[in-house]
Amino acid sequence: MRYRLLNPDKWDRLKELVDSTYIPSPDASTAAICEDDEGNILGVLFMQLAIHIEPLILLDKRARFDELYITLYNSVAENKGLKFYSFANKEIMVKMAESAGMKKTDFVVMEGEVK
Numbered sequence: 001m002r003y004r005l006l007n008p009d010k011w012d013r014l015k016e017l018v019d020s021t022y023i024p025s026p027d028a029s030t031a032a033i034c035e036d037d038e039g040n041i042l043g044v045l046f047m048q049l050a051i052h053i054e055p056l057i058l059l060d061k062r063a064r065f066d067e068l069y070i071t072l073y074n075s076v077a078e079n080k081g082l083k084f085y086s087f088a089n090k091e092i093m094v095k096m097a098e099s100a101g102m103k104k105t106d107f108v109v110m111e112g113e114v115k
Contacts, residue, residue, distance in 0.1 A: 001042070006031040017044055026050045050085040051076075056093070069100045 006013070008026035015023070024046055034043035053072060056065060075084055086102060087109065088094045094104060 002035045004033060004035070006033045006041075006044070013041060014044060017041055051082070053084055053086045056096075065096050066100055073100075074100075 011023070011026045011031070012067070014031065028046040029046050032045045032047070033041050035041055053069070056068070076084075085095070086097050088097060098104065
């Protein structure tokens with residue numbers, strides 16, 4: 001088995017393993033692949049840049065989350081299919097995000113750190 005990074009000009013090879021809907025752009029990600037001796041891709045793991053909408057800081061009660069959110073949303077609205085995330089450790093933050101149309105996921109967030 002050989003493990004290496006896949007060059008962006010070979011990104012189309014990933015369509016053999018993954019529906020193209022789920023393949024991130026090579027402009028914002030890297031793919032580590034596992035190949036057999038014939039060069040067949042047997043596994044892939046992506047490292048992606050992800051857009052996070054956080055932190056939220058409101059110093060005055062007139063400053064509104066929903067207006068800040070829609071301002072950010074409108075700035076990327078032409079990028080259909082773009083995903084963005086928000087980490088929430090308080091129920092009020094979950095409710096605010098849901099009120100803006102975001103949905104709670106079933107994923108557990110794991111954190112790694114380069115040391």
